[in-house]
Amino acid sequence: MFRATAEQIAASGLSNSLQNVLWVVPVSQSTHIVALSVLFASAMLINLRLLGVGARGRPVSQLAELLVPWMWRALVVLLLTGALQTLIEPVRQFITPIFWGKMALIVVLALLTRWFAATLRANAPQWDAAQTRPAIARVFAVVSTIGWVTVIAFGRLIGYVWAYYL
């Protein structure tokens, strides 16, 4: 089912004309890496602070207020460049199970981050002090870290495993 849809997209005029411009995919992928760097570094700084690693610096509520908006901006760029790459090479993405795993994980992580930002804003004093921070903060930090690392790993590995599903 996915394969038929992908082949339809690949045969479309827009996909076809983009496939013929050789620099689009490399430039889009490089932009994708730049954006994922902003998202990943921001997430890691917040998560490490929640875990009490490198505890120097500002309280976690200030850090999140500063960095979470950058995570959303980066995510927009990631979705746009990712959509462009999928438009040009739809078969490679749609037939690979880890592509769908990656998409599902991104949805879960985006919702989790939204929940985290809202909860932190509502309970800033309690979350800022390590002594009163609820245990769920550490759970969030661990899940978010493993989640984003997995998203990036899946993204890189799609390019290697997709041929096995042809």
Place this chain on the structure above:
Amino acid sequence: MATPAFLLSLQATSLAEFIRGDSARSAWAFPIVETAHVLALATVYGTIMMVDLRMLGLTSRQTRVSRLTDELLPWTWTAFVLAALSGSLLYMSKADTYWHNPQAQAKFICIALAGVNMFVYHFGVHRRVAEWDLSLPPPVAARLAGGLSIALWTAIVFLGRWIGFTT
């Protein structure tokens, strides 16, 4: 220019052979090391951007430059070491190819220039950071270093990804 002998001998080691994935046993070595490289470079690039945008006076304008560099640069350096280690493993697996690859050559030149830029900044205007920690806009030398750093590191990411399309 011919590939230096030490790179060729590195390429002949069993470690290089393992990463190259010649045998089915280690077919996944290269992609896994490459994934580690992406995670490390993302941390380097992301944290450097935060510092550079502050040096340009564009973000975190109420935060002292010195505070931001104290907070972020230890992560940048840790991640840079990991990126350099994983990058060396990737490089030695096909040293002869990468040595002659124009994109890889340009990438190393950009890394060297980024190093010079950082050196000039740290031993130049950053020594007097206490005098301009909260000044807006920051001194020309700081803005110049921030702008150059963004341009060079972005070029490094683009060239690095480009190598994969040319080898």
